[in-house]
Amino acid sequence: xxxxxxxxxxxxxxxxxxxxxxxxxxxxxxxxxxxxxxxxxxxxxxxxxxxxxxxxxxxxxxxxxxxxxxxxxxxxxxxxxxxxxxxxxxxxxxxxxxxxxxxxxxxxxxxxxxxxxxxxxxxxxxxxxxxxxxxxxxxxxxxxxxxxxxxxxxxxxxxxxxxxxxxxxxxxxxxxxxxxxxxxxxxxxxxxxxxxxxxxxxxxxxxxxxxxxxxxxxxxxxxxxxxxxxxxxxxxxxxxxxxxxxxxxxxxxxxxxxxxxxxxxxxxxxxxxxxxxxxxxxxxxxxxxxxxxxxxxxxxxxxxxxxxxxxxxxxxxxxxxxxxxxxxxxxxxxxxxxxxxxxxxxxxxxxxxxxxxxxxxxxxxxxxxxxxxxxxxxxxxxxxxxxxxxxxxxxxxxxxxxxxxxxxxxxxxxxxxxxxxxxxxxxxxxxxxxxxxxxxxxxxxxxxxxxxxxxxxxxxxxxxxxxxxxxxxxxxxxxxxxxxxxxxxxxxxxxxxxxxxxxxxxxxxxxxxxxxxxxxxxxxxxxxxxxxxxxxxxxxxxxxxxxxxxxxxxxxxxxxxxxxxxxxxxxxxxxxxxxxxxxxxx
Numbered sequence: 240x241x242x243x244x245x246x247x248x249x250x251x252x253x254x255x256x257x258x259x260x261x262x263x264x265x266x267x268x269x270x271x272x273x274x275x276x277x278x279x280x281x282x283x284x285x286x287x288x289x290x291x292x293x294x295x296x297x298x299x300x301x302x303x304x305x306x307x308x309x310x311x312x313x314x315x316x317x318x319x320x321x322x323x324x325x326x327x328x329x330x331x332x333x334x335x336x337x338x339x340x341x342x343x344x345x346x347x348x349x350x351x352x353x354x355x356x357x358x359x360x361x362x363x364x365x366x367x368x369x370x371x372x373x374x375x376x377x378x379x380x381x382x383x384x385x386x387x388x389x390x391x392x393x394x395x396x397x398x399x400x401x402x403x404x405x406x407x408x409x410x411x412x413x414x415x416x417x418x419x420x421x422x423x424x425x426x427x428x429x430x431x432x433x434x435x436x437x438x439x440x441x442x443x444x445x446x447x448x449x450x451x452x453x454x455x456x457x458x459x460x461x462x463x464x465x466x467x468x469x470x471x472x473x474x475x476x477x478x479x480x481x482x483x484x485x486x487x488x489x490x491x492x493x494x495x496x497x498x499x500x501x502x503x504x505x506x507x508x509x510x511x512x513x514x515x516x517x518x519x520x521x522x523x524x525x526x527x528x529x530x531x532x533x534x535x536x537x538x539x540x541x542x543x544x545x546x547x548x549x550x551x552x553x554x555x556x557x558x559x560x561x562x563x564x565x566x567x568x569x570x571x572x573x574x575x576x577x578x579x580x581x582x583x584x585x586x587x588x589x590x591x592x593x594x595x596x597x598x599x600x601x602x603x604x605x606x607x608x609x610x611x612x613x614x615x616x617x618x619x620x621x622x623x624x625x626x627x628x629x630x631x632x633x634x635x636x637x638x639x640x641x642x643x644x645x646x647x648x649x650x651x652x653x654x655x656x657x658x659x660x661x662x663x664x665x666x667x668x669x670x671x672x673x674x675x676x677x678x679x680x681x682x683x684x685x686x687x688x689x690x691x692x693x694x695x696x697x698x699x700x701x702x703x704x705x706x707x708x709x710x711x712x713x714x715x716x717x718x719x720x721x722x723x724x725x726x727x728x729x730x731x732x733x734x735x736x737x738x739x740x741x742x743x744x745x746x747x748x749x750x751x752x753x754x755x756x757x758x759x760x761x762x763x764x765x766x767x768x769x770x771x772x773x774x775x776x777x778x779x780x781x782x783x784x785x786x787x788x789x790x791x792x793x794x795x796x797x798x799x800x801x802x803x804x805x806x807x808x809x810x811x812x813x814x815x816x817x818x819x820x821x822x823x824x825x
Contacts, residue, residue, distance in 0.1 A: 240376075240383040241265035247379065247705035250274075255281040255290050260352065260430050264345065266292045269708055271474045271577055277316035284324045285315075288349050293320050294379055295342035295364045296712065298470040303337060317475070335425050336442045339470075339718050343420075345377060352431045360444050361583075361716045362409075362422025362693050365701055371416045375428055380554045380702070381412050391416060395822060396663035397556065398815035399655055401806060405558045405643040406695040408634070408667045412555060413813060422693070444718060456727055457746040460720070464746075467717030468494050468579065476576035479504035481566055481711075482532070484520030486590075486740060486751065487581025491714060493750050495579060496528050503530030506570045506578065508562070511538055512766040523752055535569040539770045546774060550812045552706045558643075558805045560699030562765055567704040567711070576710065582696050583715035586687040587724050588743040589680050589733045593640040597683040600636060604628040623647060633674060634664050637690045640683070644803065652790055653819055680733030684725075767801040776808055784816065 241252055248267025255264040266280040282291045297303075300319035307325050308314070314321055319340075326334035327346055332355065341363035346355045356377055358366045369376040369384050376387060385391060392415045400407050410418035420426060427438045472478060472495060480492045482505040496503050505528060507521045518534070525532040549564050570578050585591055603625060610625035623645040627638040649655040675681040697713075704711045714720075724732070732742050744751060771777050772795055781791050787807070793799045810816055 240378055240387050241267055243383045243386040244378065244380055244705075246708060249708040251279055253280050255283075255292075255347075257347075257349070262347065262354070262430065264290060264292045264347065269576070269710060271296065271476050271710060272318050274475050275316070278318045278320065280320060282318075282320050282324060284328060289324050289328060290347040290349070291320055291324050291344060293323060293342065293344035295344070295359065296340045296471075296710070297322060297338050297342060298340040298467075298473070298717075299338070300340075301473075332425065332427075332440075336444055341712065341716075343379065352429065354428045354430065355425050356420060356428070357425040357442075358420050358422050360423040360442060360718055361697075361713075361721065363697055363701070363713060363716060365698060366420040367412065367417050368420050368426070369414075369417045377420075379705075381414065381417055382554055384414065384417055389416070393818065395818050397813075398810060398818050399649075399660055399663040401556050401558075401810065401815065402644045402649060402653060402655065403638060403642060403660055403664065404690070404694070405802065405806065406691075406698070407555055407557070408664070408690065408694045411667070444722070456731060457742065459723065460743065460746040463717065463720040463723055464490070464714060465494055465497075467714040467720055469498055470717075471579060471712040471714050472498055474577055477504065477574050478577040478579070478712075479506055479570060479573065479575045480579045481505075481570070481581070482507045482521055482524060483581070484517035484524065485581070486744060487584035487715065489520075489524045490584075490743075490747055490751060491579050491581055492524055492528060493747075496530065499530060501529045503528060504573060504575060505530065505532045506566060506573050506575070507532070507534045508566050508569060509534055509536045510766055511536065512769065527752075531573075533569065533573040535565075535572070537565050537765070539766075539773070542765070542770050543774055546776060549703075550776075550808065552703070553809065553812065554702045555698065556809045556813050556815065557695060557699050558802045558809060559695050560703040561767075561805075563700050563703040563711075564706060565765075567707040567709045571707045571709055576708070578709065578711055580700065580711045580713055581715060582700060582711075582713045583688075583692065583721075584740070584743060586684060586692045587715060587721065588740045589684070590740050591641075591683075591687060591691075593687060594680050594683040594733060594739070596640055597680065598678050600628065600639065600678050603639075630661065632661070632665070633686075634667050634690075637686045640686060641691065643806065648790075652787055655819070659822070677729070679729040681725075681729045684732075767805065768797060771801055771804055777804060780804075780807055780811060783811070 244267050248269045250270040251268035253266045264281045268280060270278060272278065280292050283289065297319035300322040303326055304314060304322050307329055310329060312325050312329065314325065323338065323344065326337060330337065335357050340359060342359045343364040343366035344357050346357070356366060356368065358364065365379055367378055367381055369389060371390055374389065376384060376389060378384060394411065394413055394415045397407055397411060397413050400411055412418060423442050424439055425442060468491065480488065480495050480503065482488050482492050492505050505525060509518045521534065549561055552564065553560065607625060607628045624639045624642050626646050627635040627642060646657060649660060674685055700711050734741060794804050
């Protein structure tokens with residue numbers, strides 16, 4: 240299992256085995272804090288009573304270390320890993336709620352004979368758990384479980400979920416026995432009983448809003464983000480910033496420059512196709528920065544050379560992530576071990592069309608009986624998803640907002656009927672009581688954060704960056720910043736008749752050039768609409784699955800988005816077509 244994940248931890252490996260209790264822990268290290276052997280994992284407490292394997296970063300570890308040192312607790316390294324152990328030994332499981340950062344870890348208490356699995360509040364770091372009979376296993380990647388030769392059975396619903404949503408929604412994976420652990424929770428497994436007892440508890444996150452007492456929410460946002468950037472720039476290895484040229488990455492780079500000065504390194508990707516290139520905006524920002532800027536051009540030949548390998552690198556099926564694979568490669572070539580990314584800003588501050596669509600849902604639901612007629616008469620993708628509002632499950636509101644293949648396409652192209660789709664999505668874990676009741680920007684933000692960002696952006700970002708041994712940090716998902724933003728009313732965050740992300744932009748009036756925030760939103764995407772049409776994998780797909788000829792024709796006429804073709808290629812990579820055929824035959 241450790242070998243399968245070696246790409247994400249190329250610097251070291253370590254193992255701990257307790258034969259008496261049938262427990263083994265393995266770790267692959269990506270060295271960012273205290274690069275010496277003192278940071279090696281699995282890490283044991285000085286009394287050998289606690290053992291830790293940990294993935295991620297604790298951004299407030301210095302504050303916690305100071306508090307623990309005041310209690311006469313001593314430390315032997317400069318790592319955040321050692322702070323986790325000391326915090327647990329001092330505060331017990333209450334320590335988990337004091338941790339701020341992105342993390343997934345397992346902590347073994349030899350005295351209590353309990354093992355704790357803990358995942359950060361925003362779900363930035365993945366933690367997959369396998370449980371079958373008396374066997375428990377966990378890992379950062381699903382592929383690790385097959386390497387362990389554990390009894391595994393295929394989850395036959397995953398192709399329907401992928402085609403419906405463009406990703407596999409948590410907790411679903413391609414295996415029945417493997418599920419993603421919920422974010423913001425810790426699970427206790429007791430090893431004393433004949434069958435391990437499992438208990439899941441939520442982290443009672445400790446807020447610290449008192450740091451910024453301001454009459455202006457925009458000033459507070461500025462201060463929260465600045466503090467998050469400072470804490471996430473802490474590393475003993477080279478760290479930089481992804482600079483796409485959009486609002487979010489430009490803000491991060493300009494703010495980071497205040498602290499990094501000439502040490503700041505920014506990384507950008509560009510394309511020869513002018514309609515996809517953001518070099519003008521990247522250069523506008525890079526000229527304002529004191530440090531070095533690395534720009535890499537990705538062309539069709541480079542894409543063609545790596546595409547097969549990238550599909551093979553995917554841990555779980557998804558239609559996103561190839562852009563992250565390439566920019567992570569560029570960052571590694573620039574000598575970086577970690578980078579800051581703007582993931583989360585659109586979801587928090589209203590950067591997507593879903594924020595404008597959300598208020599219309601109650602009206603459209605009332606007249607959803609007209610949806611079949613509208614579907615027949617229009618080519619509008621949004622109206623084709625109108626029929627999803629017939630379902631009361633909140634997941635289908637998301638499908639209306641940004642679903643993938645619409646119900647008619649699922650039926651005509653893949654013989655997937657509505658009842659099959661409903662059945663395949665009914666197991667999605669939803670904290671329904673937490674969904675904002677009003678159909679405004681707050682409800683849209685909830686869906687974007689808990690569906691698109693959680694299941695697609697964060698998952699693919701982690702998987703593809705780790706293929707290069709690169710850590711991506713996301714300051715916009717700082718716990719304090721997220722919790723503060725979510726306390727603000729919709730009228731402040733998403734004012735009517737104002738441009739997208741108006742609130743965020745004007746929190747940094749003195750920093751962001753006008754040409755950056757006035758430009759049309761592009762999104763960080765590649766010229767796939769052109770490149771895929773000529774790629775051998777696509778041509779092979781056409782020959783292997785000729786029944787989808789209408790879909791290919793629509794793509795080649797630019798009537799459908801490239802992401803739908805990407806979904807087919809991913810389906811082929813993971814054996815999804817065979818599963819659909821088996822369901823159809825059954």
